[in-house]
Amino acid sequence: MKRLLIPLAVAGLSAAVLVQPASAEPRWATDNLQPKPADAYGAAYFWLDSNGAALRKATQYHLDAQDVPKLVTSQSKGAPDGKPGMTGPTTTSKPSTAKNVNLPKTIGKVFFLDKSGHYRWCSATSIQSRNRNLVATAGHCVFANGKDDVYDKWVFVPGYYQGKAPWGVYAGAYAFTAYDLDTYDDYDGDFAFVAVHNGFSLAGEKEVSHNQFKAWAGDKWVKPREINAQEFLKCQLNLGECWSEGEDKPADLVGPDYPGAVLEKVEVNATTYKDAKIGKGQGFKFGEPVVEQVTKPQWDAYRGPGDKGTGPDKLGNYTITHYYTQKWVKPGTSRKYYEAHYIIGFAKDLGRLGDVVGGQGVAWNQPLGQTVTAFGYPADPHPDGDKAFTGVTPKWCAGKTGTKTYQVNTFRVDTHQVLKCSMTGGADGGPWLMKYNNGKRTGYVNGVTSMFHDNDGNGRIDFISSAIFDSEVADVYNKANYAATKSIVGPHGELLK
Secondary structure, three states: OOOOOOOOOOOOHHHOOOOOOOOOOOOEEEEEOOOOHHHHHHHHHHHHHHHHHHHHHOEEOOOOOOOOOOOEEOOOOOOOOOOOEEEOOEOOOOOOOOOOOOOOOOEEEEEEEOOOOOEEEEEEEEEOOOOOOEEEEOHHHOEOOOOOOEOEEEEEEEOOEOOEOOOOEEEEEEEEEEHHHHHHOOHHHOOEEEEEOOEEEEEEEEEEOHHHHHHOOOEEEEEEEEEOHHHHHHHHHOOOOEEEEOOOEOOEEOOOOOOOOEEEEEEEOHHHHHHOOOOOOOOOEOOOOEEEEEOHHHHHHOOOOOEOOOOOOOOOOEEEEEEEEEEEEEOOEOOEEEEEEEEEEEEEEEEOHHHHHOEEEEEEOOOOOOEEEEEEOOOOOOOOOOOOOOOOOOEEEEEEOOOOOEEEHHHOEEEEEEEEOOOOOOOOOOEEEEEEEOOOOEEEEEEEEEEEEOOOOOOOOOEEEEEOOOHHHHHHHHHHHOOOOOOOEOOOOOEOO
16 A cells, blocks of 8 residues: 555564554544444344345445446556464354355345435455454445545344344444545545444334333334224323324315315215206216115115115016215314323344354455455446346355556555456455355455456456555554444343443
8 A cells, every 4th residue: 555554563463562653644544333332223223123124225335436447557566565464263154065165154244324315235244353343344335435434324234135134233333444545535445344233133022011111221112002082081081191183073065176175975866866967066966876786685674865666676686776966075084092002122132243153364465366255245237237146145256366456546546456256336345255265164354345347348347356455454453453342232132321
């Protein structure tokens, strides 16, 4: 990257102590997402409510570019700017002997509201950290065009599939990225590490008394139930929570051209129907007479204005002929009565992200030309309009990264690493895993997808690019590594303070 960096002097990031001149600009930027439990709970509940409706509504985030960004070789071999290092992965997955690529449990989607209020998602992964609470993704999936601003309601959902969160939702607390991305919108630093709170899932609801409702610290709401006037009176006598809305007001007769007039039909006798006019108006004929076939008991019991005739017809059938005229009214209203029912919602704490799904390792200052497996949820169509991916399930690409760095002038990129891959937008933020172990489903994050490129100009994405994980990335990771988060719900499903 562009700034003079101080290499890490120790192998373990968690023990590293970095010193920089007082006059130097910081190499990282930190912004709050939802550090308070109430805000974190609200963000996670927003996505989980109504059986994950908001999750299913979200669409992939799009880079702010009219055309596919162009790659320009910088002819640099991207030599590391410090000593190589890595921190090992953790895993909860059982080893596998499958020959196909096994999808890691750590892979998932991050969801957030963009600055226009649209529901968006990117790809991401859980990574190793001392507090087992870090997510790695693209910086543009957390920070809104740099400029010291972050997206709202940011959460991570590992293993996301069709609106489901199999291992819970993890609300973001603190976000860390390169100073240049946050300050100058420089995509050489298009990466982010986010410390997340403990995950949780919704665990049902229960109707409680008013006192229990007032004492409950978690999610709660009043559910109204409509009752009749007698039940309303009884509720008031028992000092219950009940109320009424509206008023009893009869319908008024109006002309057919009155705004909001409603047409009703009135049954009349044959003479009145015969004398009524044809057309549209108060008391005018309403359609043709209607002949109803009835049983003998029904015929005997009928006392309405319709014509019963003199008895059964030649086939022994009994009929009644009904006649209708028009009635134009301004609808009346009726008072409605309601009684309050108090509902509390439960949430279940699922623990730290790394304890639930594990975490990939992180590697920095590795030479280019590494064999990596890149994961993500591609969804955008190719530039030629072909939509090869749905974004529903994660996909992967494998190969060696380029041995030279590339520039992307549109996004102020001087040194990106590239991988030949056809994944499209939606996969941004997904990890590039070096030394991927298919059996353990673990590796070392040595990049995250930043941009997509049509290098040969045939209307198909053929390369993806990532920030180079160098000493600056390690420095930001070291800062994020110390971020402490906690559970946001207690053992009884209540919201903690």
